[in-house]
Amino acid sequence: GEAGAYNEELDYTITGIDAGAGVMASAEQAIEDYDLDFDLQASSDAAMIGALDDAINNEEPIVVTAWDPHYKFAEHDLKYLDDPEGSFGEAEDIHTIVRDGLEEDMPEAYEILDNFHWEGDHMEEVMLDIYEGTAEEEAAREWVDNNEDIVEDWVDGVDEGDGETIELTLVAWDSEIASTNVIAQVLEDHGFEVEMSALEANHMFTSVANGDSDAMVAAWLPGTHEAYYEDMEDDFVDLGANLEGAAIGLAVPAYMDIDSIEDLQD
Ligand code: PBE
Incomplete structure:
Protein backbone atom coordinates (compact mmCIF):
# COMPACT_ATOMS: atom_id res chain seq x y z
CA GLY A 1 0.00 0.00 0.00
CA ALA A 91 11.06 -12.77 20.56
CA GLU A 92 11.02 -13.20 24.30
CA ASP A 93 10.08 -15.47 27.17
CA ILE A 94 7.58 -15.24 30.00
CA HIS A 95 9.19 -15.74 33.39
CA THR A 96 8.01 -16.84 36.81
CA ILE A 97 9.21 -14.54 39.60
CA VAL A 98 8.80 -15.17 43.33
CA ARG A 99 9.52 -13.21 46.47
CA ASP A 100 12.68 -13.66 48.51
CA GLY A 101 12.10 -16.29 51.17
CA LEU A 102 9.32 -18.21 49.41
CA GLU A 103 11.60 -21.22 48.95
CA GLU A 104 12.08 -21.48 52.74
CA ASP A 105 8.49 -20.61 53.68
CA MET A 106 6.60 -22.75 51.14
CA PRO A 107 9.08 -25.12 49.51
CA GLU A 108 6.39 -27.22 47.79
CA ALA A 109 4.72 -24.21 46.18
CA TYR A 110 8.12 -22.89 45.20
CA GLU A 111 8.95 -26.16 43.51
CA ILE A 112 5.69 -26.26 41.56
CA LEU A 113 6.20 -22.67 40.43
CA ASP A 114 9.76 -23.50 39.45
CA ASN A 115 8.55 -26.50 37.40
CA PHE A 116 5.72 -24.61 35.69
CA HIS A 117 6.40 -24.63 31.97
CA TRP A 118 4.06 -24.81 28.99
CA GLU A 119 3.67 -23.81 25.34
CA GLY A 120 2.03 -20.88 23.60
CA ASP A 121 -0.65 -23.17 22.12
CA HIS A 122 -1.62 -24.30 25.61
CA MET A 123 -2.02 -20.76 26.83
CA GLU A 124 -4.07 -19.88 23.75
CA GLU A 125 -6.46 -22.77 24.39
CA VAL A 126 -7.27 -21.40 27.83
CA MET A 127 -7.53 -17.84 26.53
CA LEU A 128 -9.89 -18.82 23.72
CA ASP A 129 -12.10 -20.77 26.10
CA ILE A 130 -12.43 -17.69 28.32
CA TYR A 131 -13.04 -15.42 25.31
CA GLU A 132 -15.86 -17.74 24.24
CA GLY A 133 -17.54 -17.28 27.60
CA THR A 134 -16.22 -19.93 29.98
CA ALA A 135 -15.45 -18.54 33.45
CA GLU A 136 -11.73 -18.01 34.02
CA GLU A 137 -11.46 -20.54 36.82
CA GLU A 138 -13.51 -23.09 34.91
CA ALA A 139 -11.42 -22.74 31.74
CA ALA A 140 -8.25 -23.28 33.77
CA ARG A 141 -9.83 -26.27 35.53
CA GLU A 142 -10.74 -27.89 32.21
CA TRP A 143 -7.27 -27.35 30.81
CA VAL A 144 -5.63 -28.89 33.89
CA ASP A 145 -8.02 -31.87 33.78
CA ASN A 146 -7.40 -32.41 30.07
CA ASN A 147 -3.62 -32.14 30.30
CA GLU A 148 -2.70 -34.36 33.21
CA ASP A 149 0.49 -35.54 31.51
CA ILE A 150 1.84 -31.98 31.27
CA VAL A 151 0.74 -30.99 34.76
CA GLU A 152 2.29 -34.18 36.16
CA ASP A 153 5.73 -32.82 35.23
CA TRP A 154 5.13 -29.76 37.40
CA VAL A 155 4.07 -31.65 40.52
CA ASP A 156 5.95 -34.92 40.20
CA GLY A 157 7.54 -35.83 43.53
CA VAL A 158 6.42 -32.61 45.23
CA ASP A 159 4.80 -33.01 48.67
CA GLU A 160 1.34 -31.56 49.38
CA GLY A 161 1.12 -28.16 51.04
CA ASP A 162 -0.74 -27.90 54.32
CA GLY A 163 -3.41 -25.40 53.44
CA GLU A 164 -1.28 -22.27 53.54
CA THR A 165 -2.36 -19.30 51.46
CA ILE A 166 -0.22 -18.32 48.52
CA GLU A 167 -0.78 -14.94 46.94
CA LEU A 168 -0.35 -14.64 43.20
CA THR A 169 -0.33 -11.30 41.46
CA LEU A 170 -1.04 -10.52 37.83
CA VAL A 171 -2.16 -7.81 35.47
CA ALA A 172 -5.56 -8.47 33.87
CA TRP A 173 -4.10 -9.18 30.43
CA ASP A 174 -5.85 -12.12 28.74
CA SER A 175 -2.61 -14.09 28.53
CA GLU A 176 -1.83 -13.64 32.22
CA ILE A 177 -5.40 -14.35 33.33
CA ALA A 178 -4.97 -17.72 31.60
CA SER A 179 -1.57 -18.62 33.03
CA THR A 180 -2.28 -17.41 36.56
CA ASN A 181 -5.56 -19.30 36.76
CA VAL A 182 -3.94 -22.50 35.53
CA ILE A 183 -1.11 -22.42 38.05
CA ALA A 184 -3.65 -21.47 40.74
CA GLN A 185 -5.67 -24.61 40.00
CA VAL A 186 -2.55 -26.74 40.22
CA LEU A 187 -1.48 -25.18 43.52
CA GLU A 188 -4.98 -25.70 44.92
CA ASP A 189 -4.90 -29.34 43.84
CA HIS A 190 -1.65 -29.57 45.75
CA GLY A 191 -2.84 -28.40 49.15
CA PHE A 192 -2.65 -24.61 48.91
CA GLU A 193 -5.21 -21.85 49.16
CA VAL A 194 -4.65 -19.36 46.36
CA GLU A 195 -5.46 -15.68 46.37
CA MET A 196 -5.05 -13.68 43.19
CA SER A 197 -4.72 -9.93 42.96
CA ALA A 198 -4.83 -8.06 39.69
CA LEU A 199 -2.69 -4.93 39.80
CA GLU A 200 -1.15 -2.45 37.41
CA ALA A 201 2.10 -3.65 35.86
CA ASN A 202 4.47 -1.63 38.06
CA HIS A 203 2.59 -2.68 41.20
CA MET A 204 2.69 -6.33 40.16
CA PHE A 205 6.48 -6.16 40.15
CA THR A 206 6.67 -4.05 43.29
CA SER A 207 4.41 -6.32 45.28
CA VAL A 208 6.63 -9.37 44.61
CA ALA A 209 9.77 -7.31 45.24
CA ASN A 210 8.52 -6.10 48.62
CA GLY A 211 6.99 -9.45 49.60
CA ASP A 212 3.31 -8.42 49.62
CA SER A 213 2.70 -11.06 46.94
CA ASP A 214 4.38 -14.46 46.80
CA ALA A 215 4.70 -14.95 43.07
CA MET A 216 3.82 -13.92 39.52
CA VAL A 217 4.00 -15.86 36.25
CA ALA A 218 3.73 -12.77 34.05
CA ALA A 219 7.17 -11.24 33.51
CA TRP A 220 7.87 -10.74 29.79
CA LEU A 221 11.64 -10.62 29.30
CA PRO A 222 14.11 -9.41 28.31
CA GLY A 223 12.31 -6.58 26.51
CA THR A 224 8.71 -5.93 27.42
CA HIS A 225 9.20 -5.55 31.18
CA GLU A 226 12.85 -4.57 31.12
CA ALA A 227 12.32 -1.28 32.94
CA TYR A 228 10.43 -2.88 35.85
CA TYR A 229 12.77 -5.85 36.00
CA GLU A 230 16.01 -3.89 36.08
CA ASP A 231 14.66 -1.65 38.78
CA MET A 232 13.89 -4.52 41.13
CA GLU A 233 15.91 -7.57 40.09
CA ASP A 234 17.89 -7.67 43.33
CA ASP A 235 14.69 -7.82 45.35
CA PHE A 236 13.08 -11.00 44.00
CA VAL A 237 13.96 -14.44 42.65
CA ASP A 238 13.65 -15.07 38.89
CA LEU A 239 12.77 -18.75 38.31
CA GLY A 240 13.25 -18.46 34.56
CA ALA A 241 10.94 -19.03 31.62
CA ASN A 242 7.55 -20.71 31.95
CA LEU A 243 6.89 -20.12 28.23
CA GLU A 244 9.25 -19.44 25.33
CA GLY A 245 8.77 -17.53 22.11
CA ALA A 246 6.36 -14.74 23.03
CA ALA A 247 6.28 -11.54 20.99
N1 PBE B 1 1.28 -7.76 27.32
C1 PBE B 1 0.81 -9.05 27.78
C2 PBE B 1 2.07 -7.29 28.46
C3 PBE B 1 2.83 -8.45 28.87
C4 PBE B 1 1.85 -9.55 28.71
C5 PBE B 1 2.10 -7.98 26.13
C6 PBE B 1 0.14 -6.92 27.07
C7 PBE B 1 2.84 -5.99 28.31
O1 PBE B 1 2.86 -5.41 27.23
O2 PBE B 1 3.40 -5.52 29.30
Whole structure:
Protein backbone atom coordinates (compact mmCIF):
# COMPACT_ATOMS: atom_id res chain seq x y z
CA GLY A 1 0.00 0.00 0.00
CA GLU A 2 0.80 3.65 -0.34
CA ALA A 3 2.49 5.15 2.72
CA GLY A 4 0.01 6.90 4.97
CA ALA A 5 -2.98 5.73 2.89
CA TYR A 6 -4.98 4.71 5.98
CA ASN A 7 -3.86 7.47 8.30
CA GLU A 8 -6.93 9.73 7.95
CA GLU A 9 -9.31 6.82 8.35
CA LEU A 10 -7.33 5.67 11.37
CA ASP A 11 -7.69 9.14 12.78
CA TYR A 12 -3.93 8.94 13.42
CA THR A 13 -4.67 6.66 16.35
CA ILE A 14 -3.12 3.41 17.56
CA THR A 15 -5.53 1.54 19.81
CA GLY A 16 -3.58 0.56 22.92
CA ILE A 17 -4.15 -1.16 26.26
CA ASP A 18 -3.28 -0.18 29.86
CA ALA A 19 -0.63 2.53 30.12
CA GLY A 20 1.70 0.40 32.26
CA ALA A 21 2.04 -2.41 29.71
CA GLY A 22 5.45 -2.86 28.13
CA VAL A 23 3.89 -3.01 24.67
CA MET A 24 2.68 0.57 25.25
CA ALA A 25 6.19 1.82 26.00
CA SER A 26 7.42 0.05 22.86
CA ALA A 27 4.60 1.58 20.80
CA GLU A 28 5.61 5.06 22.02
CA GLN A 29 9.15 4.14 21.04
CA ALA A 30 7.93 3.12 17.58
CA ILE A 31 6.10 6.44 17.13
CA GLU A 32 9.42 8.11 17.82
CA ASP A 33 11.63 5.72 15.82
CA TYR A 34 9.43 5.92 12.71
CA ASP A 35 8.53 9.58 13.22
CA LEU A 36 4.79 8.83 13.09
CA ASP A 37 2.13 11.47 13.49
CA PHE A 38 0.03 9.04 15.56
CA ASP A 39 -1.39 9.14 19.08
CA LEU A 40 -1.33 6.02 21.20
CA GLN A 41 -4.67 5.65 22.92
CA ALA A 42 -4.51 3.91 26.32
CA SER A 43 -7.45 1.76 27.42
CA SER A 44 -7.43 -1.88 28.50
CA ASP A 45 -6.93 -5.28 26.95
CA ALA A 46 -10.70 -5.85 26.98
CA ALA A 47 -11.46 -2.45 25.39
CA MET A 48 -8.81 -2.97 22.71
CA ILE A 49 -10.33 -6.34 21.82
CA GLY A 50 -13.78 -4.73 21.66
CA ALA A 51 -12.50 -2.06 19.26
CA LEU A 52 -10.75 -4.71 17.18
CA ASP A 53 -13.90 -6.84 16.96
CA ASP A 54 -15.96 -3.79 15.93
CA ALA A 55 -13.48 -2.72 13.26
CA ILE A 56 -13.34 -6.23 11.82
CA ASN A 57 -17.14 -6.55 11.77
CA ASN A 58 -17.24 -3.34 9.72
CA GLU A 59 -14.11 -4.09 7.68
CA GLU A 60 -12.61 -0.83 8.87
CA PRO A 61 -8.90 -0.18 9.36
CA ILE A 62 -7.45 -0.35 12.86
CA VAL A 63 -3.96 -0.60 14.34
CA VAL A 64 -3.67 -2.26 17.75
CA THR A 65 -0.91 -3.02 20.23
CA ALA A 66 -0.67 -6.80 20.00
CA TRP A 67 1.13 -9.77 21.45
CA ASP A 68 1.20 -13.51 21.30
CA PRO A 69 0.34 -15.96 22.68
CA HIS A 70 -3.11 -14.49 22.17
CA TYR A 71 -6.29 -16.04 20.77
CA LYS A 72 -6.91 -12.96 18.65
CA PHE A 73 -4.53 -14.37 16.05
CA ALA A 74 -6.55 -17.60 15.90
CA GLU A 75 -9.90 -15.81 15.99
CA HIS A 76 -9.15 -13.09 13.43
CA ASP A 77 -7.03 -12.86 10.32
CA LEU A 78 -4.43 -10.45 11.73
CA LYS A 79 -0.87 -9.65 10.82
CA TYR A 80 1.95 -7.99 12.67
CA LEU A 81 3.38 -4.97 10.91
CA ASP A 82 7.08 -5.44 10.11
CA ASP A 83 9.32 -3.54 12.45
CA PRO A 84 12.61 -2.88 10.63
CA GLU A 85 13.74 -0.45 13.35
CA GLY A 86 13.27 -3.09 16.04
CA SER A 87 11.17 -0.88 18.33
CA PHE A 88 9.41 -3.98 19.69
CA GLY A 89 12.57 -6.05 20.24
CA GLU A 90 13.06 -9.72 19.51
CA ALA A 91 11.06 -12.77 20.56
CA GLU A 92 11.02 -13.20 24.30
CA ASP A 93 10.08 -15.47 27.17
CA ILE A 94 7.58 -15.24 30.00
CA HIS A 95 9.19 -15.74 33.39
CA THR A 96 8.01 -16.84 36.81
CA ILE A 97 9.21 -14.54 39.60
CA VAL A 98 8.80 -15.17 43.33
CA ARG A 99 9.52 -13.21 46.47
CA ASP A 100 12.68 -13.66 48.51
CA GLY A 101 12.10 -16.29 51.17
CA LEU A 102 9.32 -18.21 49.41
CA GLU A 103 11.60 -21.22 48.95
CA GLU A 104 12.08 -21.48 52.74
CA ASP A 105 8.49 -20.61 53.68
CA MET A 106 6.60 -22.75 51.14
CA PRO A 107 9.08 -25.12 49.51
CA GLU A 108 6.39 -27.22 47.79
CA ALA A 109 4.72 -24.21 46.18
CA TYR A 110 8.12 -22.89 45.20
CA GLU A 111 8.95 -26.16 43.51
CA ILE A 112 5.69 -26.26 41.56
CA LEU A 113 6.20 -22.67 40.43
CA ASP A 114 9.76 -23.50 39.45
CA ASN A 115 8.55 -26.50 37.40
CA PHE A 116 5.72 -24.61 35.69
CA HIS A 117 6.40 -24.63 31.97
CA TRP A 118 4.06 -24.81 28.99
CA GLU A 119 3.67 -23.81 25.34
CA GLY A 120 2.03 -20.88 23.60
CA ASP A 121 -0.65 -23.17 22.12
CA HIS A 122 -1.62 -24.30 25.61
CA MET A 123 -2.02 -20.76 26.83
CA GLU A 124 -4.07 -19.88 23.75
CA GLU A 125 -6.46 -22.77 24.39
CA VAL A 126 -7.27 -21.40 27.83
CA MET A 127 -7.53 -17.84 26.53
CA LEU A 128 -9.89 -18.82 23.72
CA ASP A 129 -12.10 -20.77 26.10
CA ILE A 130 -12.43 -17.69 28.32
CA TYR A 131 -13.04 -15.42 25.31
CA GLU A 132 -15.86 -17.74 24.24
CA GLY A 133 -17.54 -17.28 27.60
CA THR A 134 -16.22 -19.93 29.98
CA ALA A 135 -15.45 -18.54 33.45
CA GLU A 136 -11.73 -18.01 34.02
CA GLU A 137 -11.46 -20.54 36.82
CA GLU A 138 -13.51 -23.09 34.91
CA ALA A 139 -11.42 -22.74 31.74
CA ALA A 140 -8.25 -23.28 33.77
CA ARG A 141 -9.83 -26.27 35.53
CA GLU A 142 -10.74 -27.89 32.21
CA TRP A 143 -7.27 -27.35 30.81
CA VAL A 144 -5.63 -28.89 33.89
CA ASP A 145 -8.02 -31.87 33.78
CA ASN A 146 -7.40 -32.41 30.07
CA ASN A 147 -3.62 -32.14 30.30
CA GLU A 148 -2.70 -34.36 33.21
CA ASP A 149 0.49 -35.54 31.51
CA ILE A 150 1.84 -31.98 31.27
CA VAL A 151 0.74 -30.99 34.76
CA GLU A 152 2.29 -34.18 36.16
CA ASP A 153 5.73 -32.82 35.23
CA TRP A 154 5.13 -29.76 37.40
CA VAL A 155 4.07 -31.65 40.52
CA ASP A 156 5.95 -34.92 40.20
CA GLY A 157 7.54 -35.83 43.53
CA VAL A 158 6.42 -32.61 45.23
CA ASP A 159 4.80 -33.01 48.67
CA GLU A 160 1.34 -31.56 49.38
CA GLY A 161 1.12 -28.16 51.04
CA ASP A 162 -0.74 -27.90 54.32
CA GLY A 163 -3.41 -25.40 53.44
CA GLU A 164 -1.28 -22.27 53.54
CA THR A 165 -2.36 -19.30 51.46
CA ILE A 166 -0.22 -18.32 48.52
CA GLU A 167 -0.78 -14.94 46.94
CA LEU A 168 -0.35 -14.64 43.20
CA THR A 169 -0.33 -11.30 41.46
CA LEU A 170 -1.04 -10.52 37.83
CA VAL A 171 -2.16 -7.81 35.47
CA ALA A 172 -5.56 -8.47 33.87
CA TRP A 173 -4.10 -9.18 30.43
CA ASP A 174 -5.85 -12.12 28.74
CA SER A 175 -2.61 -14.09 28.53
CA GLU A 176 -1.83 -13.64 32.22
CA ILE A 177 -5.40 -14.35 33.33
CA ALA A 178 -4.97 -17.72 31.60
CA SER A 179 -1.57 -18.62 33.03
CA THR A 180 -2.28 -17.41 36.56
CA ASN A 181 -5.56 -19.30 36.76
CA VAL A 182 -3.94 -22.50 35.53
CA ILE A 183 -1.11 -22.42 38.05
CA ALA A 184 -3.65 -21.47 40.74
CA GLN A 185 -5.67 -24.61 40.00
CA VAL A 186 -2.55 -26.74 40.22
CA LEU A 187 -1.48 -25.18 43.52
CA GLU A 188 -4.98 -25.70 44.92
CA ASP A 189 -4.90 -29.34 43.84
CA HIS A 190 -1.65 -29.57 45.75
CA GLY A 191 -2.84 -28.40 49.15
CA PHE A 192 -2.65 -24.61 48.91
CA GLU A 193 -5.21 -21.85 49.16
CA VAL A 194 -4.65 -19.36 46.36
CA GLU A 195 -5.46 -15.68 46.37
CA MET A 196 -5.05 -13.68 43.19
CA SER A 197 -4.72 -9.93 42.96
CA ALA A 198 -4.83 -8.06 39.69
CA LEU A 199 -2.69 -4.93 39.80
CA GLU A 200 -1.15 -2.45 37.41
CA ALA A 201 2.10 -3.65 35.86
CA ASN A 202 4.47 -1.63 38.06
CA HIS A 203 2.59 -2.68 41.20
CA MET A 204 2.69 -6.33 40.16
CA PHE A 205 6.48 -6.16 40.15
CA THR A 206 6.67 -4.05 43.29
CA SER A 207 4.41 -6.32 45.28
CA VAL A 208 6.63 -9.37 44.61
CA ALA A 209 9.77 -7.31 45.24
CA ASN A 210 8.52 -6.10 48.62
CA GLY A 211 6.99 -9.45 49.60
CA ASP A 212 3.31 -8.42 49.62
CA SER A 213 2.70 -11.06 46.94
CA ASP A 214 4.38 -14.46 46.80
CA ALA A 215 4.70 -14.95 43.07
CA MET A 216 3.82 -13.92 39.52
CA VAL A 217 4.00 -15.86 36.25
CA ALA A 218 3.73 -12.77 34.05
CA ALA A 219 7.17 -11.24 33.51
CA TRP A 220 7.87 -10.74 29.79
CA LEU A 221 11.64 -10.62 29.30
CA PRO A 222 14.11 -9.41 28.31
CA GLY A 223 12.31 -6.58 26.51
CA THR A 224 8.71 -5.93 27.42
CA HIS A 225 9.20 -5.55 31.18
CA GLU A 226 12.85 -4.57 31.12
CA ALA A 227 12.32 -1.28 32.94
CA TYR A 228 10.43 -2.88 35.85
CA TYR A 229 12.77 -5.85 36.00
CA GLU A 230 16.01 -3.89 36.08
CA ASP A 231 14.66 -1.65 38.78
CA MET A 232 13.89 -4.52 41.13
CA GLU A 233 15.91 -7.57 40.09
CA ASP A 234 17.89 -7.67 43.33
CA ASP A 235 14.69 -7.82 45.35
CA PHE A 236 13.08 -11.00 44.00
CA VAL A 237 13.96 -14.44 42.65
CA ASP A 238 13.65 -15.07 38.89
CA LEU A 239 12.77 -18.75 38.31
CA GLY A 240 13.25 -18.46 34.56
CA ALA A 241 10.94 -19.03 31.62
CA ASN A 242 7.55 -20.71 31.95
CA LEU A 243 6.89 -20.12 28.23
CA GLU A 244 9.25 -19.44 25.33
CA GLY A 245 8.77 -17.53 22.11
CA ALA A 246 6.36 -14.74 23.03
CA ALA A 247 6.28 -11.54 20.99
CA ILE A 248 4.83 -8.03 20.93
CA GLY A 249 4.18 -5.59 18.09
CA LEU A 250 1.59 -3.60 16.18
CA ALA A 251 -1.04 -5.64 14.37
CA VAL A 252 -3.68 -4.89 11.75
CA PRO A 253 -6.45 -6.93 10.11
CA ALA A 254 -5.16 -8.87 7.10
CA TYR A 255 -7.52 -6.97 4.75
CA MET A 256 -5.47 -3.80 5.28
CA ASP A 257 -3.05 -3.32 2.44
CA ILE A 258 0.00 -2.43 4.54
CA ASP A 259 2.83 -4.59 5.85
CA SER A 260 5.20 -2.40 7.80
CA ILE A 261 5.14 0.23 10.51
CA GLU A 262 6.80 2.40 7.88
CA ASP A 263 3.50 2.36 5.97
CA LEU A 264 2.03 4.50 8.76
CA GLN A 265 4.37 7.35 7.88
CA ASP A 266 2.77 10.30 6.11
N1 PBE B 1 1.28 -7.76 27.32
C1 PBE B 1 0.81 -9.05 27.78
C2 PBE B 1 2.07 -7.29 28.46
C3 PBE B 1 2.83 -8.45 28.87
C4 PBE B 1 1.85 -9.55 28.71
C5 PBE B 1 2.10 -7.98 26.13
C6 PBE B 1 0.14 -6.92 27.07
C7 PBE B 1 2.84 -5.99 28.31
O1 PBE B 1 2.86 -5.41 27.23
O2 PBE B 1 3.40 -5.52 29.30
